[in-house]
Amino acid sequence: MTDAALEPDVPLAHGDAPLREQDGPAAGGHPDLDRAGNELFYALRLGTLLAVIGDLHSPAAPLYVLDAGCGHGYFARALHRCGHRVDAIDAGEETIERARAADDGPRYARARLDEWRSPWPYDVVLCVDVLFHLRDDTEWAAALRNLASLVRLTGRLIVTDADTPVPRARDGRIRYRPAAGYRAVLEPLGLRHTEFRPYGFREVEAGFHVFTRIR
Known part of the structure; x- marks a missing residue:
């Protein structure tokens, strides 16, 4: 099993991937894992996300969260259950209708x-x-800039990538980019790279890069 096999929770523009025809964690999960394995993989990532986001909310003042590329809505639903107000977007018509x-x-x-x-x-x-x-750098940067524009002062942008020193491709479907590439786009927009938290799941290289808006 390699992380090159990871399917996106949503493509930017290219509709529904084959895994999206499945239900639950198998949809948008790791195709080399069975349902139980994907349950574990999702739970681990959710736990890491909650550790990063924290519990800085109350019923009177919930956190406002955007799940950009929500797939069938696993993380959106989980974060809503934790008391956050969640908007969720996806480019796939069938995918978003299933989530709705x-x-x-x-x-x-x-x-x-x-x-x-x-x-x-x-x-x-x-x-x-x-x-x-998103293998095209122009498409990737446009998506990243727009997501950054939606983050409030002191808010956080949390994105998945590997912690790689240089850009590199995997299997023609994935293009990993270094934190320096993200910083080059995001620092002029007022966001600072504050941490990287690897998934820590088997040999998967990816993890959460966290950027905080400082101005």
């Missing part, structure tokens, strides 16, 4: 990562296992 059908709290919309607009800024903008599938 659950009708369990998050507000879903069909949108590309580079086009979503919101009437309010978010405390957390989350993009799990999506950006490294």
Whole structure:
């Protein structure tokens, strides 16, 4: 099993991937894992996300979260259950309709990562296992800039990539980019790289890069 096999929770523009035809954690998960393995993989990532996001919310003042590339809505639903107000977007029509059908709290919309607009800024903008599938640098940077524009002051942008020193491709489907590449795009926009938390799951290299808006 290699992390090159990771399927995105949403493509930016290219519709529904084959794994999206499945339900639950198998959809958008790791195709080399069975359902039980994907349950573990999702639970581990959710735990890491909650450790990063923390519990800085209350019923009177919840965190506003955008799950950008939500797939069938696993992380959106989980974060909503934890008390956060969640918007969730996906480019796949079938995918977002399936997420909406659950009708369990998050507000879903069909949108590309580079086009979503919101009437309010978010405390957390989350993009799990999506950006490294955008092999075109112009497309990747456009998506990243738009996601950054949605983060409020002191808020966080959390994106998935490997902790690699140089850009590198995997199996023609994934393009890993170093933190320096993200910093080059995000620092002029007022976001600082504050940490990298690897998934720590088997041999998967990817993890969460966390950027905090400082101005």
